[in-house]
Amino acid sequence: MTVVAITVFVIAYVLIATEWTHKLLAVLGAAGVLFALGVTDSEHAFYSPDTGIDWNVVFLLFGMMVIVGVLRRTGVFEYVAIWAAKRAKGSPLRIMILLTLITAAASAFLDNVTTVLLLAPVTLLVCDRLGIDPVPFLIAEVMASNIGGAATLIGDPPNIIIGSKSGLTFNDFLLNLTPLVVIELVVFCLVLPWLFKGSFAVDPERVNDVMRLNEREAIEDRTLLIKSGVVLLFVFVGFVGRSFLGIEPSIVALLGAGVLVLISKVPTRHYMAAVEWQTLLFFAGLFVMVGALVKTGVIANLADRLGSVISGHALLATMLILVVSAVLSGVIDNIPYVATMSPVVLELTKGIADPGQAHALWWALAIGADFGGNATAVGASANVVVIGLALRAGSPISFWAFTRKGVVMTAITILVAAPYLWLRYFAFS
Incomplete structure (x- = not known):
């Protein structure tokens, strides 16, 4: 079963990377094969917190x-949009920097996907106002979200684990x-x-047109807006205070959506048209694929082998964990990887006397899991969501356009992180 799980995962990944077929067809087809061959089943795929679909992510x-x-x-x-363009004097580079910094700051306190x-949008x-290609801007923002999310305990799901x-x-x-x-953002x-x-x-004419716009006139x-702002405020409070409230972000988002739909009286067709069904199904298929690797022990075996090599060597352990986490998190979802690797790291820290080095x-x-999510188009949840939004907007982002x-x-980012870890916890500890 282990060989089958790895083979199906590799084939699906090749299909996604080469774009020989639609990515949704690739992951759902792979999930179907895994079910048909008995590598996974409904119990493991739909109900298990370790090997199943992460419904919290889907419903969030x-x-x-x-x-x-x-x-x-x-x-x-x-x-x-108009405000940002005017503050940046219409310069695309300044707009990109402004939006990426806003994204990174927000991602430290909100879920990256949110x-x-x-x-x-x-x-x-x-x-669209400036008549420029949005793809580089979207890629830059999603990278900033993965970097910014590493800053706090609540910024990225792996940090919570x-x-x-x-x-x-x-x-x-x-x-x-x-x-x-x-430092990484600089x-x-x-x-x-x-x-x-x-x-x-x-x-330049486009820039002049934007500079003449009055952003206040855009509010329809x-x-x-006031109702939505109040609901969003409570949703954000729920996200930030989730560790104290004990409520999953998915529940907060669903409650917020339900209340806003109720008080706004917006026709169903308008808000349901914003739901990216293909993205949700892609996540479901991807979770089944990765869950099969977890179920068959592939990820656990990798973690155990890493632990046997680096046990007792704090600096070597730190650097290998950093690099291996970055590489693997670019290929598989970083949530099950961190969940599997955490017990291994816990065991490794027991053999290190210095608390700072531990x-x-x-x-x-x-750092490896969060920053590694930038490596490929499927390395992090935010990547997949942005690619789905870009496709719907008529500006598709290919797997390799993102991954390059x-x-x-x-x-x-890993090259910057490595000396930071060495200097702070080993050279000057």
Whole structure:
């Protein structure tokens, strides 16, 4: 069964990467084969928290898509788009930097998927106003969301798993990872002109047209905007306070969507049209594929072998965990990877006397998993969502268009992270 799970996963991944067939067909076909051959079953695929579909992710996406669908009726996305373009004086590069910084900051306190769902429509509108290709801007934003999400305990799901397993607190993440994230964002902004070279040409007439616009005129329904703002505020409070309230983000999003639909009285066809059904189904198929690898012990075996090699060597362990996590998180979903790897890291830390060096292993796991999500188009949930939104907007992002940039950015962020970990926890500890 192990060989079958690996074979099906590799074939599906090749189909996604080469785009020989639609990615949804590839993952659903792979899931169907895994069911037919008995590698997984309904119990493991639909009900298991370790090997099944992560319904929290699916319903979080669904709830936020409905909220965005209602919010779009207010004209607030047009408002923010015009505001951002005018503050950047119409410069595409400055607009990209501004939007990526907003994305990174928001991702530190909100789920990455929620952040890109809110900002992608703004980006599409800005680019449409200026007559420029939105693809580089969307790729840059999703990368910023994966970098910014590493800054806090609640910024990225793998961090929550690590915090639960290690006992590290919100303040621990803030003090240890936020400085690195700030450095990474500075580097990211410096790299943007080179990484997306040739993407910043714009017609001066278009810029003049945008500068003459009054963003306040874009608001179409102020009453609905106020209602949506109040609901969003409570949703955000629910996200930030989820560790205290004990409510899953998916429940918060669904409750927010239900309340907003009830009080807004927006016709069903409008907010349901914003739901990316293909994206939701893609996630379901992807979770089944990765769950089969977990069920057959593939990921656990990889983690155990890594543990046997690096046990007792703190610096070597830190660097290998960082690199291996970055590589594997670019190929498989980082949530089951971190869930499987956490017990291994916990065992490794028991053999390290220095608490700071022991904690360095956890930081390496978090950094590798979070930053590694940028490596490929399917490396993180936010990547998949943005690609789905771009396709619907008529600006498709191919697997390799994303991955060519993603691999480079992942390599840069890991190269920056490695000396940070060495200097802070080993050289000057």
